[in-house]
Amino acid sequence: MDIPKLVHDLACRARAASERCAELTTAQKNAWLKGAAKRLESARESIFEANQQDLAEAREKKIEAPLLERLELTKDKWKDMLAGLADVAALDDPVGRIEESQLRPNGLEVARMRIPLGVIGIIYESRPNVTVDAAALCIKAGNAVILRGGSEALHSNLALALELRAAAQESDVPEDAICIVPTPERSAIDALLHESGNVDLIIPRGGPGLIQRVTESSRIPVIKHDAGICHIYVDENADTEMATRIVADSKLRQMSVCNGLETLLIHRAAAESSLSKILAKLHEEGVEIRGDAATRGIFADAQPASEADWATEYLGPILSVRVVEGIDEAIEHVRRYGSDHTEVIVTRNPERAQEWLRRVNSSTVGVNCSTAFADGYRLGLGAEIGISTSKLHAYGPMGLEGLTARKFVLRGDGQLRE
Amino acid sequence: MDIPKLVHDLACRARAASERCAELTTAQKNAWLKGAAKRLESARESIFEANQQDLAEAREKKIEAPLLERLELTKDKWKDMLAGLADVAALDDPVGRIEESQLRPNGLEVARMRIPLGVIGIIYESRPNVTVDAAALCIKAGNAVILRGGSEALHSNLALALELRAAAQESDVPEDAICIVPTPERSAIDALLHESGNVDLIIPRGGPGLIQRVTESSRIPVIKHDAGICHIYVDENADTEMATRIVADSKLRQMSVCNGLETLLIHRAAAESSLSKILAKLHEEGVEIRGDAATRGIFADAQPASEADWATEYLGPILSVRVVEGIDEAIEHVRRYGSDHTEVIVTRNPERAQEWLRRVNSSTVGVNCSTAFADGYRLGLGAEIGISTSKLHAYGPMGLEGLTARKFVLRGDGQLRE
Numbered sequence: 001m002d003i004p005k006l007v008h009d010l011a012c013r014a015r016a017a018s019e020r021c022a023e024l025t026t027a028q029k030n031a032w033l034k035g036a037a038k039r040l041e042s043a044r045e046s047i048f049e050a051n052q053q054d055l056a057e058a059r060e061k062k063i064e065a066p067l068l069e070r071l072e073l074t075k076d077k078w079k080d081m082l083a084g085l086a087d088v089a090a091l092d093d094p095v096g097r098i099e100e101s102q103l104r105p106n107g108l109e110v111a112r113m114r115i116p117l118g119v120i121g122i123i124y125e126s127r128p129n130v131t132v133d134a135a136a137l138c139i140k141a142g143n144a145v146i147l148r149g150g151s152e153a154l155h156s157n158l159a160l161a162l163e164l165r166a167a168a169q170e171s172d173v174p175e176d177a178i179c180i181v182p183t184p185e186r187s188a189i190d191a192l193l194h195e196s197g198n199v200d201l202i203i204p205r206g207g208p209g210l211i212q213r214v215t216e217s218s219r220i221p222v223i224k225h226d227a228g229i230c231h232i233y234v235d236e237n238a239d240t241e242m243a244t245r246i247v248a249d250s251k252l253r254q255m256s257v258c259n260g261l262e263t264l265l266i267h268r269a270a271a272e273s274s275l276s277k278i279l280a281k282l283h284e285e286g287v288e289i290r291g292d293a294a295t296r297g298i299f300a301d302a303q304p305a306s307e308a309d310w311a312t313e314y315l316g317p318i319l320s321v322r323v324v325e326g327i328d329e330a331i332e333h334v335r336r337y338g339s340d341h342t343e344v345i346v347t348r349n350p351e352r353a354q355e356w357l358r359r360v361n362s363s364t365v366g367v368n369c370s371t372a373f374a375d376g377y378r379l380g381l382g383a384e385i386g387i388s389t390s391k392l393h394a395y396g397p398m399g400l401e402g403l404t405a406r407k408f409v410l411r412g413d414g415q416l417r418e
Numbered sequence: 419m420d421i422p423k424l425v426h427d428l429a430c431r432a433r434a435a436s437e438r439c440a441e442l443t444t445a446q447k448n449a450w451l452k453g454a455a456k457r458l459e460s461a462r463e464s465i466f467e468a469n470q471q472d473l474a475e476a477r478e479k480k481i482e483a484p485l486l487e488r489l490e491l492t493k494d495k496w497k498d499m500l501a502g503l504a505d506v507a508a509l510d511d512p513v514g515r516i517e518e519s520q521l522r523p524n525g526l527e528v529a530r531m532r533i534p535l536g537v538i539g540i541i542y543e544s545r546p547n548v549t550v551d552a553a554a555l556c557i558k559a560g561n562a563v564i565l566r567g568g569s570e571a572l573h574s575n576l577a578l579a580l581e582l583r584a585a586a587q588e589s590d591v592p593e594d595a596i597c598i599v600p601t602p603e604r605s606a607i608d609a610l611l612h613e614s615g616n617v618d619l620i621i622p623r624g625g626p627g628l629i630q631r632v633t634e635s636s637r638i639p640v641i642k643h644d645a646g647i648c649h650i651y652v653d654e655n656a657d658t659e660m661a662t663r664i665v666a667d668s669k670l671r672q673m674s675v676c677n678g679l680e681t682l683l684i685h686r687a688a689a690e691s692s693l694s695k696i697l698a699k700l701h702e703e704g705v706e707i708r709g710d711a712a713t714r715g716i717f718a719d720a721q722p723a724s725e726a727d728w729a730t731e732y733l734g735p736i737l738s739v740r741v742v743e744g745i746d747e748a749i750e751h752v753r754r755y756g757s758d759h760t761e762v763i764v765t766r767n768p769e770r771a772q773e774w775l776r777r778v779n780s781s782t783v784g785v786n787c788s789t790a791f792a793d794g795y796r797l798g799l800g801a802e803i804g805i806s807t808s809k810l811h812a813y814g815p816m817g818l819e820g821l822t823a824r825k826f827v828l829r830g831d832g833q834l835r836e
Contacts, residue, residue, distance in 0.1 A: 019753065022779060023776075023777060096776060102798060104797075104798060108791065110797050110798060113775070113776075115779045115809075116779075117809050117810070118809065200808075200809060201810060215637075221639060221808075221810045239832075242832045245832065245834060246832065249836050253835055253836055335437065353829070357531070357827050357829075358441075358514060358531075359441060361440060361534075361825060362825065363825055363826060364825065364826040364828065365825060365826070365827055365828070366827075366828035366829070366830065367828065368830045368831050368832055369526055369830030369833040369834075370833065370834050370835045373526060373828055373830075373833070374826070378522070378835065379522075379528050379828075380520060380522060380528060390618075390639075391533075391535050391536065392535070392618070392619060392639045392810065392823070393811040395823045395824060395825060396824075396825060397826065405809035405810070405813045406813060406814075407779060407780065407781050407782065407783060407813060407814060408783070408797060408814045408815065409775050409783055409784075410782065410784035410787050410791055410797075411771070411775075411784070411785050411786070412784065412785060412786045412787030412791075413786050414657075414660045414663065414664065414787070415786070415787040415788065416663060416664065416667040416787075416790075417667055417671055417788045417790035417796065418667050418671055418788075
């Protein structure tokens, strides 16, 4: 099989489809979303069978438990996936939206209009539900999509894509608006990353290895959805009860997600009065505490934190803790070790709060709230294709708007520049 | 000289400076802009001497006339450059601006705040005035800048940067916020393009060779300011007088700029009634007309247009002309040969106008106006770092806002996600 040729043909077909996608009306796109939900529902059995085949092969290859968990299409995930299609249908269509209209002194009307990006390549790991979620968002924003999921999920992804494409055939969405790379060969990824004439944006979703590989090889712009080493800084004037609840929610709600808390920074004065209380709750729940010397002096159950701890995204029941002299030291720590994801201050002092919001330039910065709000749904975007940790184009939770661009639209009655 | 090390050191210093730049107040940045204008004015003689040295060396190397013209710092350019500093000082500071604030149902306030991008690398050709223009815009948007101008302008650029840095020393702007690559070695460009840990964005400004080389080698996101193959489509119902004036303004005002007209498309009906008139004016002014068969049938002075003509940015006194059957064929031509820069329709039909604005996704699309309005100043951006022809991050004329990103800002009073 000539993989570069196969991928090139796929990319050319997606490019051609993207021109038609850009002109679809909202009703046409929503009709596809609704049709896709119906087709998936009626093909449910064959899709679950394909998923079982992937799971069986993965177990044979002794693939580790968390990956198997992500690979499995459970009834709950299925329900969420179908509900997701309905949710995306209900979202406002960004395409064609006029923004920032103004009349220039010469009578020329200048506005910005949202347009699709074109062809978007999504490279992801084992979760088959991403196939449906990502396709829905890309199409609703008027783009064509090329999906390249993990090789271990290939049967599931092909079965899902078959229905998404069949729904397209029954609607005005071109079938090639949803393309799936039909081979588990890793060289297909490199081929895709070199299709700069046909693909406008690459979004990798997965672990640091995938992200790094994609970023280094891509000839196409990449929006990274990188690690989340999230911090909370508890200020000297913080309400202990509030700090305890916010730290607990940020760490315990769900350990494996990128917006979970990884490092607690606390003002020396607050540490003396409140740190034991804040950490006791976590320790009870089985979280291992790794602290600097000052933390260990206050909380005897803490293990020593190494330099590497500050730069680690645990995604599990470990929390690193450091006592700082004030907001400057906290900000310095965040800049040095953070990953530009989410940082929260807990304080009663409004000036300190404002200073934090102004000076910390992570993609989400907060005052007196859980880090777990760094999520497109919770922030009112309606949906989320991922959380960007690089500043270009999109930064932070990224929804439909992040899948579009803006052109300048001029309306005149004969204006000349001369 | 160890070029990669030299460039790496420079990039590290720019990165460190960028953290301070992000926290500068508007007054601090404006004080630097004003101070820089003063320093430049008092160093005027030595800067012109340096420019004369560059010009003498360029003449010795038999460098062609248009490049010499761009290299020369004339009195007019000098005046514009200094006026530019005052203009940028007068622009609103985007940094810290709150946009799209909303209250979520749980009482959490969610807003977006503009922040600087960090470190911006500008790679440009021979115009020394870009050194000052680009530095002013980057610093006003809270960024540090690394400047890499053409080797033939090195003395001029070093002399200019010396004053910009001296003005920084006299203000709160860190000196290393303005870095200049102090060597003509081309390998310095490759070294810069690999500083992905320290440089956030690369903006190349120059010919297609430079753009292609930068895009292909960069490990850092690039915003391309590519060719402008701009089109005007004259519809069947167009006002002949208006079409004639708009075509003339778009082609004749300034031939060497990227927003100049390169291809005229005209509806068959309009061609029969108006094409001779439209082209006569241009022909009188010395513009060579290259047309398809239908054009040549109407306008006898036209030369035959080849396939290559449709894809050529002339930047000079040549215009390609094609007669089309209607708006569909015109749009198809623009999509096939255009460069996503600027396309204008001349029509009396408001539905046809709307169709053009909606379906053509170039960065600037217009109705009944000159293509020459595709310019940051004319569109109300206040200034322009370039015109992006790629959709990611910025599309079309790019001003201060394009040099910033937006973070999410959350203000709560103890909200948990649980």
